Amino acid sequence: xxxxxxxxxxxxxxxxxxxxxxxxxxxxxxxxxxxxxxxxxxxxxxxxxxxxxxxxxxxxxxxxxxxxxxxxxxxxxxxxxxxxxxxxxxxxxxxxxxxxxxxxxxxxxxxxxxxxxxxxxxxxxxxxxxxxxxxxxxxxxxxxxxxxxxxxxxxxxxxxxxxxxxxxxxxxxxxxxxxxxxxxxxxxxxxxxxxxxxxxxxxxxxxxxxxxxxxxxxxxxxxxxxxxxxxxxxxxxxxxxxxxxxxxxxxxxxxxxxxxxxxxxxxxxx
Amino acid sequence: xxxxxxxxxxxxxxxxxxxxxxxxxxxxxxxxxxxxxxxxxxxxxxxxxxxxxxxxxxxxxxxxxxxxxxxxxxxxxxxxxxxxxxxxxxxxxxxxxxxxxxxxxxxxxxxxxxxxxxxxxxxxxxxxxxxxxxxxxxxxxxxxxxxxxxxxxxxxxxxxxxxxxxxxxxxxxxxxxxxxxxxxxxxxxxxxxxxxxxxxxxxxxxxxxxxxxxxxxxxxxxxxxxxxxxxxxxxxxxxxxxxxxxxxxxxxxxxxxxxxxxxxxxxxxxxxxx
Amino acid sequence: xxxxxxxxxxxxxxxxxxxxxxxxxxxxxxxxxxxxxxxxxxxxxxxxxxxxxxxxxxxxxxxxxxxxxxxxxxxxxxxxxxxxxxxxxxxxxxxxxxxxxxxxxxxxxxxxxxxxxxxxxxxxxxxxxxxxxxxxxxxxxxxxxxxxxxxxxxxxxxxxxxxxxxxxxxxxxxxxxxxxxxxxxxxxxxxxxxxxxxxxxxxxxxxxxxxxxxxxxxxxxxxxxxxxxxxxxx
Numbered sequence: 038x039x040x041x042x043x044x045x046x047x048x049x050x051x052x053x054x055x056x057x058x059x060x061x062x063x064x065x066x067x068x069x070x071x072x073x074x075x076x077x078x079x080x081x082x083x084x085x086x087x088x089x090x091x092x093x094x095x096x097x098x099x100x101x102x103x104x105x106x107x108x109x110x111x112x113x114x115x116x117x118x119x120x121x122x123x124x125x126x127x128x129x130x131x132x133x134x135x136x137x138x139x140x141x142x143x144x145x146x147x148x149x150x151x152x153x154x155x156x157x158x159x160x161x162x163x164x165x166x167x168x169x170x171x172x173x174x175x176x177x178x179x180x181x182x183x184x185x186x187x188x189x190x191x192x193x194x195x196x197x198x199x200x201x202x203x204x205x206x207x208x209x210x211x212x213x214x215x216x217x218x219x220x221x222x223x224x225x226x227x228x229x230x231x232x233x234x235x236x237x238x239x240x241x242x243x244x245x246x247x248x249x250x251x252x253x254x255x256x257x258x259x260x261x262x263x264x265x266x267x268x269x270x271x272x273x274x275x276x277x278x279x280x281x282x283x284x285x286x287x288x289x290x291x292x293x294x295x296x297x298x299x300x301x302x303x304x305x306x307x
Numbered sequence: 308x309x310x311x312x313x314x315x316x317x318x319x320x321x322x323x324x325x326x327x328x329x330x331x332x333x334x335x336x337x338x339x340x341x342x343x344x345x346x347x348x349x350x351x352x353x354x355x356x357x358x359x360x361x362x363x364x365x366x367x368x369x370x371x372x373x374x375x376x377x378x379x380x381x382x383x384x385x386x387x388x389x390x391x392x393x394x395x396x397x398x399x400x401x402x403x404x405x406x407x408x409x410x411x412x413x414x415x416x417x418x419x420x421x422x423x424x425x426x427x428x429x430x431x432x433x434x435x436x437x438x439x440x441x442x443x444x445x446x447x448x449x450x451x452x453x454x455x456x457x458x459x460x461x462x463x464x465x466x467x468x469x470x471x472x473x474x475x476x477x478x479x480x481x482x483x484x485x486x487x488x489x490x491x492x493x494x495x496x497x498x499x500x501x502x503x504x505x506x507x508x509x510x511x512x513x514x515x516x517x518x519x520x521x522x523x524x525x526x527x528x529x530x531x532x533x534x535x536x537x538x539x540x541x542x543x544x545x546x547x548x549x550x551x552x553x554x555x556x557x558x559x560x561x562x563x564x565x566x567x568x569x570x571x572x573x574x575x576x577x578x579x580x581x
Numbered sequence: 582x583x584x585x586x587x588x589x590x591x592x593x594x595x596x597x598x599x600x601x602x603x604x605x606x607x608x609x610x611x612x613x614x615x616x617x618x619x620x621x622x623x624x625x626x627x628x629x630x631x632x633x634x635x636x637x638x639x640x641x642x643x644x645x646x647x648x649x650x651x652x653x654x655x656x657x658x659x660x661x662x663x664x665x666x667x668x669x670x671x672x673x674x675x676x677x678x679x680x681x682x683x684x685x686x687x688x689x690x691x692x693x694x695x696x697x698x699x700x701x702x703x704x705x706x707x708x709x710x711x712x713x714x715x716x717x718x719x720x721x722x723x724x725x726x727x728x729x730x731x732x733x734x735x736x737x738x739x740x741x742x743x744x745x746x747x748x749x750x751x752x753x754x755x756x757x758x759x760x761x762x763x764x765x766x767x768x769x770x771x772x773x774x775x776x777x778x779x780x781x782x783x784x785x786x787x788x789x790x791x792x793x794x795x796x797x798x799x800x801x802x803x804x805x806x807x808x809x810x811x812x813x814x815x
Binding site: 079080097099127128179216217247 | 316359361362363373377378379384400402404405407408409449450451453454455456
């Protein structure tokens, strides 16, 4: 059977999918076991570790202090997200240059951060906001078994909720001190709930594994916030998608939101 | 965009002020560092787990208290280049995550340290692997330092050796390693980040294959008297044996677990969302 | 529908299309697609030999897209655009006809005044037709922006893109009424999203009929085609 899987992977999958089951025992709508933990990295000011089945990502946030330039202040962001898909997580990635996939995902994550509506005052180092905190969010994939998007979005939100910024003290106008005994966290007004799908022929698979992603003709990722508003919807692939399938996918995510919310919240309690 | 200034911890400033007062009282220059809950020759707790990266041939995760390192091995696999090899090509790459150390500014250009350390790890391991068994292939080792609280090299070499064993690569023996920081009158085994960054200290790293009783790597950085070197190396070699026993036990455990998993191949980890 | 936008257009009015085909000598096919101040040049080379043999696909041809902005170097934002355009075009090109080959599509932005991804996809469609690459059908793309007062602007300018609440790039094919590519970002209620789909479909049909007209003109001998701006009734 293993040989058959290697030589004719698509035919192998088709045999399973026609019976509404996947080779790993899941049904088409099943999602792998998801777990989130926070605060494992002591050197970062916020961190989280997310595992969806075998896929695991670690996310750490580094804080820097900077003086903002006063040109186009409304356009400025204080959070920069970067996703790293290195050779450590899978042999399909090389260490020399970042993959296109990682860059595209980073750009999506950067746009999603803006959806969290974190008030500007939260980044103030001093009282007036002349000096600001800048947060660098780096997400490293440790094990790539598909659905990296969901894992990184969950890692992003839970690590941002884990951020503890020290109180800033300015003495003699250009001596900057941080007081690690007085910590505060960011005020995050929204949640992000992601769910990805792969479409293999006419079957829609929730939470695809690595092999499923490779066999798929199209990929769909949706992200909603707690008010069921779309934060990100990305569909691309060889085959077109109908409106009804989109609607069904939204329903599937809606049913999962409560569970994800409790997962994100309970990860903060430790 | 960024002004030129430096950021300090207020706690450090207070400490500094206190130190200055002390120094005025007695001008004693000896570096004093207190270990809270362990003696100079005591290791921190080590946690090892192999086979955790599903996409790699072999992998290992190691925690030495706060120091956290992940290693995965790809290979032996076909080389992309058409060069002819008598033996397998052996690559090693160490990387620090941007948040692994608590410095205020991460310098993206500075990776000399990573390159140097990769080389040391490669040299420590290459003697143990039977490369001639895998002609025309490549064995790649990738190491990611998630959290640096000292003793990264020992963690990396241990993890890499375990990952190689997990990948089923033929080896003469696993490589165990141990490092210490020598101050003027003390030898601190398994140093923390704070101890490593003390001024005027010497770092000694020993890697060896305990079953063959052969040393594969010995690195000393800094000056030290002959007698202290011998003493420190002896101490480190003993430390290697201790780490080796942990590695061996872990390897046996993971093998037993693999066999057990094969027997009852159920996965009921899945969640139904309906 | 009476309130007008900054440039005097109605909410559901698309800027006038302009296009020019076969303007490059070296390329197998090329086209420029312009909507007022947004203008993109697409060049198609192919099917040619695969340059990087490791990327070669045994059963189909490889599509390579490179997107160069009007100013500055390519950043990760451009990489994302490349991937979106690539995925959209892969679905209409009959890649299985030329296995072990490569089709390169190169974009150069002349000026960016919003809806640039849509512009690029439309330009690519014209350039592919010009190059004579076999396709399943035509592709038309349009950008929508959703404002805070729940109104929808079709074909937004850069200014409108910046001020809006959320932005959606959508592409439809001529052969079915299904979505080929979609990227929506920003906060947007699901009702509004699904309500806007017929509108975008209608707009894409307009784009496709324009492409048909442009190709017709090209065959008749005129390489450039202009239209006035169109209003979409949904």
